[in-house]
Amino acid sequence: MASLIHMSSATTIFTSSSSSSSSSSTAARLLHFTTTTKFPNTISRSNPLQFRISNPKFPKTIITHSSSSSASAIQVDNETAATVIDGKRVAKDIREEVAVEISRMKDEIGIVPGLAVILVGDRKDSATYVRNKKKACDTVGINSYEVQLPEDSSEEEVLKHISKFNDDPSVHGILVQLPLPSHMNEQNILNAVCIEKDVDGFHPLNIGRLAMRGREPLFVPCTPKGCIELLHRYDIPIKGKRAVVIGRSNIVGMPAALLLQREDATVSIVHSRTKNPEEITRQADIIISAVGQPNMVRGNWVKPGAVLIDVGINPVEVRSRKPRGYRLVGDICYEEASKVASAITPVPGGVGPMTIAMLLSNTLLSAKRLHNFRFDRFDVFGVWVCLKAPLK
Amino acid sequence: MASLIHMSSATTIFTSSSSSSSSSSTAARLLHFTTTTKFPNTISRSNPLQFRISNPKFPKTIITHSSSSSASAIQVDNETAATVIDGKRVAKDIREEVAVEISRMKDEIGIVPGLAVILVGDRKDSATYVRNKKKACDTVGINSYEVQLPEDSSEEEVLKHISKFNDDPSVHGILVQLPLPSHMNEQNILNAVCIEKDVDGFHPLNIGRLAMRGREPLFVPCTPKGCIELLHRYDIPIKGKRAVVIGRSNIVGMPAALLLQREDATVSIVHSRTKNPEEITRQADIIISAVGQPNMVRGNWVKPGAVLIDVGINPVEVRSRKPRGYRLVGDICYEEASKVASAITPVPGGVGPMTIAMLLSNTLLSAKRLHNFRFDRFDVFGVWVCLKAPLK
Numbered sequence: 143m144a145s146l147i148h149m150s151s152a153t154t155i156f157t158s159s160s161s162s163s164s165s166s167s168t169a170a171r172l173l174h175f176t177t178t179t180k181f182p183n184t185i186s187r188s189n190p191l192q193f194r195i196s197n198p199k200f201p202k203t204i205i206t207h208s209s210s211s212s213a214s215a216i217q218v219d220n221e222t223a224a225t226v227i228d229g230k231r232v233a234k235d236i237r238e239e240v241a242v243e244i245s246r247m248k249d250e251i252g253i254v255p256g257l258a259v260i261l262v263g264d265r266k267d268s269a270t271y272v273r274n275k276k277k278a279c280d281t282v283g284i285n286s287y288e289v290q291l292p293e294d295s296s297e298e299e300v301l302k303h304i305s306k307f308n309d310d311p312s313v314h315g316i317l318v319q320l321p322l323p324s325h326m327n328e329q330n331i332l333n334a335v336c337i338e339k340d341v342d343g344f345h346p347l348n349i350g351r352l353a354m355r356g357r358e359p360l361f362v363p364c365t366p367k368g369c370i371e372l373l374h375r376y377d378i379p380i381k382g383k384r385a386v387v388i389g390r391s392n393i394v395g396m397p398a399a400l401l402l403q404r405e406d407a408t409v410s411i412v413h414s415r416t417k418n419p420e421e422i423t424r425q426a427d428i429i430i431s432a433v434g435q436p437n438m439v440r441g442n443w444v445k446p447g448a449v450l451i452d453v454g455i456n457p458v459e460v461r462s463r464k465p466r467g468y469r470l471v472g473d474i475c476y477e478e479a480s481k482v483a484s485a486i487t488p489v490p491g492g493v494g495p496m497t498i499a500m501l502l503s504n505t506l507l508s509a510k511r512l513h514n515f516r517f518d519r520f521d522v523f524g525v526w527v528c529l530k531a532p533l534k
Numbered sequence: 535m536a537s538l539i540h541m542s543s544a545t546t547i548f549t550s551s552s553s554s555s556s557s558s559s560t561a562a563r564l565l566h567f568t569t570t571t572k573f574p575n576t577i578s579r580s581n582p583l584q585f586r587i588s589n590p591k592f593p594k595t596i597i598t599h600s601s602s603s604s605a606s607a608i609q610v611d612n613e614t615a616a617t618v619i620d621g622k623r624v625a626k627d628i629r630e631e632v633a634v635e636i637s638r639m640k641d642e643i644g645i646v647p648g649l650a651v652i653l654v655g656d657r658k659d660s661a662t663y664v665r666n667k668k669k670a671c672d673t674v675g676i677n678s679y680e681v682q683l684p685e686d687s688s689e690e691e692v693l694k695h696i697s698k699f700n701d702d703p704s705v706h707g708i709l710v711q712l713p714l715p716s717h718m719n720e721q722n723i724l725n726a727v728c729i730e731k732d733v734d735g736f737h738p739l740n741i742g743r744l745a746m747r748g749r750e751p752l753f754v755p756c757t758p759k760g761c762i763e764l765l766h767r768y769d770i771p772i773k774g775k776r777a778v779v780i781g782r783s784n785i786v787g788m789p790a791a792l793l794l795q796r797e798d799a800t801v802s803i804v805h806s807r808t809k810n811p812e813e814i815t816r817q818a819d820i821i822i823s824a825v826g827q828p829n830m831v832r833g834n835w836v837k838p839g840a841v842l843i844d845v846g847i848n849p850v851e852v853r854s855r856k857p858r859g860y861r862l863v864g865d866i867c868y869e870e871a872s873k874v875a876s877a878i879t880p881v882p883g884g885v886g887p888m889t890i891a892m893l894l895s896n897t898l899l900s901a902k903r904l905h906n907f908r909f910d911r912f913d914v915f916g917v918w919v920c921l922k923a924p925l926k
Contacts (some may be wrong), residue, residue, distance in 0.1 A: 273742045346749055350742030353792070354784045355737055382807045384814075390795065392746045400745070403782065403803060408814065410802035411795060416540065 224483040225376070227451070229368070232375050233495035236431040238504045241282040247506075247515055248283070255509035256285040257315040257341070257501075258307040262300060262326070263293040268319045275317070278498045284505055287313060299325045301334050308336040314509040315341035315501075340514060341504040346392060352400045360511075361504050366398035368496025369430050369451045370405070376485060378428070378449050381406040386426035387474065388412045388419065388439065394432035394453050402428070419443075441478030450474050450486040453493045473484075536579040544801065616875040619767070619843070621760070624767050625887035632894045633674040639898075639907055640675070647901035648677040648894075649733070650699040654692060654718070655685040660711045660833070670890045676897055679705060689718045693726050700728040706904055707733035707897040730904060733896040735759075736785060743791045752903075753896050758790035760795070760888025761822050761843045768877060770820070770841050772797040778818035780804045780831065780865065786824035786845050794820070811835070823865040833870025842866050842878040845885045 237466070248254050257279055261272045264391075272288065279286040290301050307313045316339045330334050337345050343361035351357040373380060385407035389395035397413065407428065412419045420443040423429055429440055432453035433455045444450065459466060467503030472489030480486050487493055510516065551837045639667055640646050649671055653664045664680065671678040681695050692710070708731045714720050727736050735744075735753035743749040765772060777799040781787035786804065794801045799820065804811045812835040823831055824845035836842065846865030851858060864881030872878050879885055902908065 243850075346742030346746055347739045348742065349745050350738030350740065353741050353745050353788055354738055355782070355788075356784070382809055384809075392748070392749070396745055396747075406807040408802065408804060408808040410800065413798075415798040416800040417774055417776075451638060 175189050199215050200457075214307060214318060224450070224480045225270065226487040227372050227376055227449075227485050227487045228280075229372060229487055229491060229492040232372060232494045232498035233368075235375075236371070236496075236499040236503060237278070237282050238501075240506050243506055243510075244283040247509065247513075251515055253509060253513050254283065254285050254312075255315070255505050256287060256310075256313045257317065257505045258287040258310075258313045259317045259319060260288070260289045260291070260303055260307075261319045262295055263290045263323050265321075268321075272319055274498065275501070278502060279505075282433070282502050284502060285312065293323050295323075297331065300326065300331055304331070308334075308339065311512075313337055313339065314512055315505040317342060317501075319404045321511055339508060341501060342398075349392075351399075352397060352404070353476065355404075360501075362401065363393055363397045364497045364500035364504065365394050365453060365493065366430075367504075368402050368493055369398055369453065370401045371500065372451060372487065372493070372496060373428070373449070380428065380484065383407050383427040384425050385409045385428040386412055386429070387430045387432070388423065389432035389434075389453075391432060395430075396451075398432065399428045402430070429474075435473055436471045437473070437475040439479060440476040441475060441482050444479050444482040446482050447484045448482070450479055450483045451493060452476075452487050452489050455489055455494060469503065478480045558730045588833075590605045616842070616872045617766050617770055617877040618872075619841075619877050619879045619884060621764060621879055621884040622887045624761075624764060625760075625889040625891040628763070628888075628891040628895060629670070629674050632891075632898050635898055635902075639815070639901065639905075643905060643907055644650075645901060645905050645907065646675065646677050646704075647707070647897050648679060648702075648705045649709065650679040650681070650705045652683070652692060652695055652699075652710045653711045653725045654687055655715050657713075660713075662768060664711055666890065667893070670894060671810055671897075674894050675783060676894060677704065685715050687715075689723065692718065692723055696723070696726045700726075700731065703904075705731065706732055706901040707893075709893075717860060731900060733893060733900055735789075735896065741784075741789065741792075744789060747796075753899070754790045754793065755785055756889045756892035756896065757786050757824075757845060757885065758793055758822075759892045759896075760885055761786075761790055761845065762793045763892065764879065764885070764888060765820070765841070770860035770877065772799050772820065775799050775819040775820045777818050777820040777822070778804055778815050779822045779824070780815065781845075783824060783827075787822075790822045790824065790845075794822070821866070825865050828863045829865070829867040831866040831871060833867060833874050836871050836874040838874050840874070842871055842875045844868075844879050844881050844884060847881055847886060885890045 157197040233318065233391075245254060256494065257275070259272050259275055261268055269442070276288065285309070291299060291303070292416050300322075304316060304318070307316045315396050316335045318331055320328065320336065322331060332344065335345075337347055337360060340348065341361055341364075343349075343363040345360075348359040348361055350360040352362065370380075380402060385399075385402045387395050387399040387402065387409065390399070390413045397414075399411050406459060410422055410426075412422050420440070421425045423439065423443045424445050426445060426448055426450045428451070429439065429444070430451040430453065434456060436454070436458050437455035438454075438515050439450075439452075452472035454471075456471050457468040458471050460469050470490050472487075472492070474486070474489075476486065565647050569600065616814075636647060649667070651664050651667055653660055657896040666737075668678045668680065679699070683691060683695070692714075696708060696710070699708045708727045710723055710727065712720065712721060724736065727737075729739055729752060732740065733753055733756075735741075735751060735755040740751040740753055740755075743751040744754065772794060777791075777794045779791040779794065779801065782791070782803050782805045787805070790803050791803050802814055802818075804814050808814065812832070815831065815835045816837055817838055818837060820841045820843070821831065821836070822845065826846050826848060828846070828848035828850050831842075831844075844864035844866040846863075847866070848863050850862040850863050852861050861883050862877075864884070866878070866881075868878065
């Protein structure tokens, strides 16, 4: 099952799956990526994006062979390899900054930010995501509130809890874990979250403000916010650059395009109906890919020196493991693209860890706004987080 | 003063200025456009869009010479000339369709749509726009309500009238004529219009819904709606096409890009920070230009066979007239581009007349929605107008 960060959740966190696989490889520059990946010929068709629509039977997994003897088969040249954009490290920095702000806020006005999560049903993946959110909140000092409801709960029951959290001054952010059971109207339920506490930033009013010049959204959706934050932290210029966003989902592609445009990039959006995605992508200085197609963006889709932000997190089968296992790959063929690009996010360890960091940041932002609290010195958390000192 | 449709008004109508110049030339295929236009060299710089920001002193008027002896200088080849997209004719058709619907609505449920316009101050241009709106309403059977307030009115007074119209069941659309006097907060006043009656469609909630897949806006802003409607009426395919929108204003460029994307075009937005606008524009199957730069898009910016929608309405000085006069030109250099394109909107007589037609259509849509009124046979006015029989 190919998936995107966020795909199955209002704020899905892939922390656990990320860390369960090759987490050590994401610590620094990923020059020791030693598996040999064979790509199905079909991937190199003129419009691989169309597969998602036109051929639902297209296998979403890619067979990979991992063996130590093949380590020399892929030579990553230190001279030409791209800078690895270390999302894990940046996310850690942001969590620490959030923790410092929260501690000061508590000291000065006695307020602790609170995040409420509503979980309906007993899906294991959803339970994991919620657990990870709680854990992340704990590490930075955000109070987390959780409501677990049985699968057969009524919509009214969920709405009752949302209403309670809307009115609760100790709750500054509300998340409803998706997917909801099929008998519930997702849109009704999400719309019930008051916009001042909609830390996911998916409310149409937020998206409208994001799209409009001269308006500011209350919250920027976490994953696209994380993508832009990575560019900022690595001091990668956006203004005047050609940017291509692959995918136009409400939760990643579309808001990512709006954010890039707000920063004065010239943005093109490539999607399943685009006839020549590789041709357009090849013009980009910055590519953000969020489609959930493993290794779709090949090396020859990339302009030399481009910056690549890979939002896809796609589990692919590894045959050689016994029992058969999976590893995670992005939408971008890392081995090929990292030789052409100037900077690239790995999968895992790139955009993934940023989503939760941005959720924590949005929750802090909400608490600050609701309590009219500003730090002169630390007031770096505006609509999106801006730090002065870029990493390189 | 270069201007866009809509530039100085929530719904600015250029009907009067359009008809005051060469209106006869827009009646059919504009093959007799005989003036020779000299373009300043500066226009052909690598990024003419940047002039608007970087060089505010850049003259916004272009000197043109009109003489009958130069008629032979520009030969418009009948074989290669583009189809002229006749916005005047389409707008007339739409007004007639709206009139038919309104008449049936009145007969069946006794409801007549109403449009309220609030005008503050005594700007002549604003007074003209308001008068044109009233006239257009009269021709289709929409009741128009007008409030004229003196320049020194208080914000509260304007808000009081908006509130009254919000509560008035005979009013289905509310427009506040812009610009407002400088002592008023425009955003506060526009936000006071209830979203169900915001026929301009500029509310961020509307824009957010326009941006999001699976959501529907209550109203689509009139000018971009008019652009797309022209494409529909001329049966010009959008799905899978490369589209470039030049300009990213909240009232035209940005919503036009969102509309094209909703119709599955691959959209790029070119703006003042774009480094190579002509290169990107040359890739487009469809160009919508809305920047207010006379004749900026030259023939060599256009891919052979492209479809060109010109939103710019720029008055340029004509020296040969005595007394000196002005004529209107678009953002697109008509003489050059019409030889390369497959279809093109003229200025005037292209997009201009569509804005008011779409305002009438939005007012009807609002009345239908507020009174829960649908015609089976004539239910062609959805979020945007779709007619079955395309013109060609």
